[in-house]
Amino acid sequence: MTRPGALVVLEEQAARRPGRRALGVPGGVLRTARPRQWIKNVLVAAAPAAAGQLDSPHTLRQLALVFALFTAAASAVYLVNDARDAVADRAHPQKCHRPVATGQVPVPVAYAVGGLLALLAPLGAALTCNAMTATLLTGYVAMQLAYCVKLKHVLVVDLVVVTAGFLMRAMIGGVALAIPLSRWFLITAGFGALFMVAAKRYSEAVQMEGRGGATRALLDAYTTGYLRFVWQLAAGVAVLAYCMWALESGGMAGGSLLPWRQLSMVPFIGGILRYAVFADRGSAGAPEDVVLHDRALVVIGLVWIALYGLAVADL
Secondary structure, three states: OOOOHHHHHHHHHHHHHHHHHHHHHHHHHHOOOOHHHHHHHHHHHHHHOOHHHHHHHHHHHHHHHHHHHEEEEEEEEHHHHHHOHHHHHHHOOOHHHHHHHHOOOOHHHHHHHHHHHHHHHHHHHHHHHHHHHHHHHHHHHHHHHHHHHHHHOOOOOOHHHHHHHHOOOOOOOOHHOOOOOOOHHHHHHHHHHHHHHHHHHHHHHHOOOOOOOOOOOOOOHOOOHHHHOOOOHHHHHHHHHHHHHOOOOOOOOOOOOOOHHHHHHHHHHHHHHHHHHHHHHHOOOOOOHHHHHOOOHHHHHHHHHHHHHHHHHHH
């Protein structure tokens, strides 16, 4: 059967790109694993950092291992997703440049590497961490693969699954180190993630409004009003939960000069309000891009880290 003309053109264009041709299949596999997205996996340190347990070499080594395992699991999902969506991606103006879509990485290779990583990540967690860590990582992989196959086409469930992925990142470091997780920490992390996920969806919907051909299968099924409601609700719950978390200790701890934990509410709320500016404008894209490219957010984040660090240090 003759291949579509557009596909032939794409393959020829990919073949003429000397840099990508030199990288070959290994380079294409690495690009498909989305190295830029690995920054999200720094969240594995969230629970130990919140508990003030980043002061030992053992903890840091364990977190580095958990980071690597979660990165492998997330990379497996990206590879399988791109293999499944290769045909659709070839017709997309941006996604057509993905290595699997261009043919730099053959679909069977993407499936094979993705499947191997999906098996090795939970196995590695079982051998080097504990059973609960392996169970959580297995659940993450299973949930995300189900998302690739079916759940990304189900209204609301798609938002919940993506949010749960962020929450699992925030949980797994504490689980691996047997650190009890505060209920307020979990609520803050969960609704904070939902806030950013819904803000991104809302921004995509605003940008695509009136153009047709949404970048996501479900984007046309959501109204901008509904997505605005979701991110506003999530922002409110995240702020309330963080305030409850900060007040959980019941005031100043030990010999602290000031209630640092309670004072950290100010930059936290400021960060939410600043991020909401981008959401309201419809320009809240990938969370890591918003945070790293806005100086005000970076400064607010550093102030929050400083205040929370003082609270943990009990100064």
